[in-house]
Amino acid sequence: xxxxxxxxxxxxxxxxxxxxxxxxxARVQVVAAYPITPQTTIVEKISEFVEHGELDAxxxxxxxxxxxxxxxxxxxxxxxxxxxxxxxxGLAYMHECLWWxxxxxxxxxxxxxxxxxxxxxxxxxxxxxxxxxxxxxxxQMYCADNQEVFNSIIQAYKLCEDPSIQLPCxxxxxxxxxxxxxxxxxxxxxxxxxxxxxxxxxxWKLDVEDPVTFGALLSPAWYMDFRFMIQEAMExxxxxxxxxxxxxxxxxxxxxxxxxxxYRCEDAELMFIAMGTLAYEARLAVDxxxxxxxxxxxxxxxxxxPFPKELLRELVxxxxxxxxxxxxxxxxxxxxxxxxxxxxxxxxxxxxxVAGFVLGLGGRDVTYHQIEEIGRKAHEWMLKGKVERETTxxxxxxxxx
Amino acid sequence: MKDxxxxxxxxxxxxACAGCGPSIALRHTLKALGRRTILVIPACCTSIIxxxxxxxxxxxxxxxxxxxxxxxxxxxxxxxxxxxxxxxVTVVAWAxxxxxxxxxxxxxxxxxxxxxxxxxxxxxxxxxxxxxxxxSGATPYGAWTTTTPTGKxxxxxxxxxxxxxxxxxxxxxxxxxxxxxxxAKVKKAMKIKxxxxxHIHAPCPTGWRYPSSKTVExxxxxxxxxxxxxxxxxxxxxxxxxxxxxxxxxxxxxxxEEYVRMQGRFRDLTDEDIAVLQAWVDEVWENYKKLYST
Numbered sequence: 001x002x003x004x005x006x007x008x009x010x011x012x013x014x015x016x017x018x019x020x021x022x023x024x025x026a027r028v029q030v031v032a033a034y035p036i037t038p039q040t041t042i043v044e045k046i047s048e049f050v051e052h053g054e055l056d057a058x059x060x061x062x063x064x065x066x067x068x069x070x071x072x073x074x075x076x077x078x079x080x081x082x083x084x085x086x087x088x089x090g091l092a093y094m095h096e097c098l099w100w101x102x103x104x105x106x107x108x109x110x111x112x113x114x115x116x117x118x119x120x121x122x123x124x125x126x127x128x129x130x131x132x133x134x135x136x137x138x139x140q141m142y143c144a145d146n147q148e149v150f151n152s153i154i155q156a157y158k159l160c161e162d163p164s165i166q167l168p169c170x171x172x173x174x175x176x177x178x179x180x181x182x183x184x185x186x187x188x189x190x191x192x193x194x195x196x197x198x199x200x201x202x203x204w205k206l207d208v209e210d211p212v213t214f215g216a217l218l219s220p221a222w223y224m225d226f227r228f229m230i231q232e233a234m235e236x237x238x239x240x241x242x243x244x245x246x247x248x249x250x251x252x253x254x255x256x257x258x259x260x261x262x263y264r265c266e267d268a269e270l271m272f273i274a275m276g277t278l279a280y281e282a283r284l285a286v287d288x289x290x291x292x293x294x295x296x297x298x299x300x301x302x303x304x305x306p307f308p309k310e311l312l313r314e315l316v317x318x319x320x321x322x323x324x325x326x327x328x329x330x331x332x333x334x335x336x337x338x339x340x341x342x343x344x345x346x347x348x349x350x351x352x353x354v355a356g357f358v359l360g361l362g363g364r365d366v367t368y369h370q371i372e373e374i375g376r377k378a379h380e381w382m383l384k385g386k387v388e389r390e391t392t393x394x395x396x397x398x399x400x401x
Numbered sequence: 402m403k404d405x406x407x408x409x410x411x412x413x414x415x416x417a418c419a420g421c422g423p424s425i426a427l428r429h430t431l432k433a434l435g436r437r438t439i440l441v442i443p444a445c446c447t448s449i450i451x452x453x454x455x456x457x458x459x460x461x462x463x464x465x466x467x468x469x470x471x472x473x474x475x476x477x478x479x480x481x482x483x484x485x486x487x488x489x490v491t492v493v494a495w496a497x498x499x500x501x502x503x504x505x506x507x508x509x510x511x512x513x514x515x516x517x518x519x520x521x522x523x524x525x526x527x528x529x530x531x532x533x534x535x536x537s538g539a540t541p542y543g544a545w546t547t548t549t550p551t552g553k554x555x556x557x558x559x560x561x562x563x564x565x566x567x568x569x570x571x572x573x574x575x576x577x578x579x580x581x582x583x584x585a586k587v588k589k590a591m592k593i594k595x596x597x598x599x600h601i602h603a604p605c606p607t608g609w610r611y612p613s614s615k616t617v618e619x620x621x622x623x624x625x626x627x628x629x630x631x632x633x634x635x636x637x638x639x640x641x642x643x644x645x646x647x648x649x650x651x652x653x654x655x656x657x658e659e660y661v662r663m664q665g666r667f668r669d670l671t672d673e674d675i676a677v678l679q680a681w682v683d684e685v686w687e688n689y690k691k692l693y694s695t
Contacts, residue, residue, distance in 0.1 A: 030484055063507060070473035071476050073466070073477060075478065076477075078478045078480075078481030078482050080480070080484045096467050100466065206464055206478060208438065208462060211460055211462045213451060213454075213462070213463040214462075215463075216451060216452065216463070216465055217448060218453070222454055
């Protein structure tokens with residue numbers, strides 16, 4: 001038998017079960033949940049944990065996602081650690097409550113299974129659901145495998161509950177590609193997770209011994225300053241998260257991935273900028289293109305809010321062209337990641353060219369051959385010193401692969 | 402009235418209109434609830450009445466919340482407290498009629514079906530008063546509002562009976578014009594576990610167009626004419642409260658016209674319109690009479 005150097009139990013888990021096990025490991029105290037495909041197996045699994053006595057939590061089977069987020073807000077304001085999960089239309093339905101959670105500075109963690117919005121009905125993946133929520137004061141982390149789903153949820157509580165942050169976080173995983181695909185997930189021993197993530201100590205809470213009115217009318221003389229405080233906390237996330245992750249990884253024997261995870265980027269003059277599983281698919285394309293002599297790498301933006309612009313500038317300082325892969329479209333402009341990347345580069349004196357590629361919407365399959373093709377096109381533009389098309393849609397019907 | 406606690410939880414300097422029925426109701430409700438209370442307040446007049454940041458005219462913790470989520474937020478607070486071993490605090494959703502009968506009914510119905518341990522109180526001033534008098538599902542037939550400039554065409558939604566249909570342990574109606582009755586009902590509701598619902602008819606001089614000194618009079622006339630009925634439904638058992646009990650006999654009820662004529666919002670009602678309202682009141686009472694006799 002091989003001696004395992006790292007502790008914990010490894011199970012073969014879907015992304016959704018990894019999220020459920022993470023919520024259990026984080027000892028969440030209140031779960032408010034409503035079913036939506038493809039998120040449902042998260043909250044089903046948690047209800048099993050609660051009913052079998054494996055998780056000591058109040059479980060509120062709400063009648064809508066609006067109420068799911070509202071109940072999490074109430075529970076969190078009362079001082080408890082709250083969790084929920086949703087997807088697509090459910091996330092959209094929560095919208096005003098999402099604002100309230102962030103404005104109330106409540107460290108709620110939510111797993112979001114990224115799914116397209118209708119019409120027509122589509123249960124498959126893209127990032128349009130969470131990207132539509134990017135401006136509301138929630139931290140957003142995008143996962144690329146199921147271990148990361150598990151780790152990120154626990155890290156998210158550690159991060160969000162820090163007195164200097166006090167913001168909610170959504171941990172995002174792609175529908176089916178992660179949510180319903182099983183992978184080995186190692187779960188560190190519970191008592192060690194408890195040491196890493198002790199019970200929540202709220203900075204404030206609804207307390208009859210210390211009556212405070214929360215969320216009252218906020219005039220123009222006050223409102224803006226509270227919003228500035230959210231922005232400041234977001235800036236601090238970029239400093240704190242790497243420490244929170246390193247602490248976790250050091251204790252439990254994982255490799256930290258940081259705000260942006262890179263692959264073969266050291267000498268890259270051409271880089272894919274991607275998120276989630278697309279970035280891992282792109283690694284295969286990178287390997288193939290490297291064999292053809294193209295100096296290419298892939299940077300995976302793991303944290304989208306706050307956007308790690310300083311780190312990105314550092315990583316791309318020697319690159320000549322960035323090919324941005326967006327599993328999302330902001331209608332009337334381009335993919336949101338492309339926009340963020342361009343905006344980030346503007347502060348650089350010398351900056352790489354940027355070409356945007358929109359792909360994989362509503363679960364449209366993306367192969368590494370397609371990404372390799374994108375790489376070759378981008379390389380051509382890099383050599384010409386000119387991006388011939390700002391945004392290219394990949395894999396539309398009727399186009400040859 | 403002398404027997405009510407002297408301690409005030411709604412403090413002087415609050416921002417209600419002169420003669421505000423809801424603030425009278427809130428004052429007496431809080432006297433009954435006492436210190437170990439957490440209020441959830443969705444968008445409504447009380448969002449303003451409590452005072453703007455950084456001051457507050459309410460002496461218990463308040464969580465202000467989005468319009469549609471009073472009940473679900475209260476459910477979350479109750480669960481959050483329970484998870485921390487706190488079970489002697491009354492979690493109260495305090496919402497207007499729009500936040501209850503219209504935009505908040507889904508969350509309320511969900512909480513009631515689950516039996517969440519909350520007390521939901523609707524103070525009903527029969528329109529969206531905070532946004533400037535727009536009709537709600539609780540606005541009575543014929544009433545002028547800014548979105549029914551020639552009078553509302555539909556009758557008032559019967560929320561207390563909708564809540565009773567959920568089979569919750571306690572449903573009651575009340576009025577600030579009968580403060581002892583209101584006080585006793587809140588006290589009773591506090592002692593019961595599960596979802597409890599109290600619906601308070603709360604006259605609004607600003608929206609109903611009557612002099613601000615007449616709030617109690619208007620509230621009493623609503624009960625005396627049978628336009629508002631005071632009752633309790635405890636574990637399914639319907640009971641008319643003392644001010645309303647004699648009115649089961651139609652002859653004991655004052656004509657609806659007496660109530661209508663006190664208020665500018667009904668100014669344009671014709672005799673036919675009043676007859677429509679009277680017929681509706683009589684029909685509502687026929688239903689209560691059946692419940693009362695069983």
